[in-house]
Amino acid sequence: MGSRLEQICIERGLKMTEQRRTICRVLSDSNDHPDVEQVYRRASAIDAKISIATVYRTMRLLEESNVIRKHDFGDGRARFEEHSDDHHDHLMDINSGEVIEFTNEAIEKLQEEVAKKLGYKLIGHKLELYGVKIK
Amino acid sequence: MGSRLEQICIERGLKMTEQRRTICRVLSDSNDHPDVEQVYRRASAIDAKISIATVYRTMRLLEESNVIRKHDFGDGRARFEEHSDDHHDHLMDINSGEVIEFTNEAIEKLQEEVAKKLGYKLIGHKLELYGVKIK
């Protein structure tokens, strides 16, 4: 049967192909934040015939459909994760590179206030914290 | 006489060439967050012979020397500003690409609280807002 993400795609009314099903399965099975190359490699292990152009096109489709979320961690390529209902930001351990997800409603509210005060409607934001573990 | 940024470069012990002086002057005169292409065009107006490769190389040098700061606002190219002591974050107009600087103490405080709650000491952060102008 289909993966969790495949179900979401169907709910969103997306046309499902074998390649899209493969990519959804790969993403459902991933617990990290893979880039396109990694998704492509993992998908190739299931379907050796898949094209990287299809991976790019599908990642874009899934992102536009809010099935996945795209991140730019500054290393030159996009990285992705499943789109969860709760919005979360990231805290990076600058020693280990580990990424921790967190949510904070108060910060979100303040961001909107800041934007409004400057005459803008907030469309999106990027918040990354960098820290070291307290022993 | 030299530009403000040129003085800083000299203090940092950087070898100064005519091209680097030109780029420093351009950056000193810029109040926005230009990308390499813009710096190149502005520099070309002063020295038509300058190469974009030199601009790229110089921007990297200046960034590594903490003379300027590099930003990635997610539009695929790097943008730069003078490295100032006061910390500020950015709001980007997703229609015009214009970047507005702001500071917000309350958000900074909350970020520290979040990090602490997760067992981390906050070392740095990156906050970017994306919005559209309210008419």
Added chain:
DNA sequence: TTATATGCAAAGCTTTTGCGCTGGC
């Protein structure tokens, strides 16, 4: 003088796209 910087053009990397063919629905 001599190492370093520059200019030019080529190449690298990620991502997108044109086009003819395949395959969902």
Added chain:
DNA sequence: GCCAGCGCAAAAGCTTTGCATATAA
């Protein structure tokens, strides 16, 4: 059957780099 999706390869956009020449210290 038809239109959307796919694979392939070419190209686009930003950035880096190899090499011969020019220049700062």
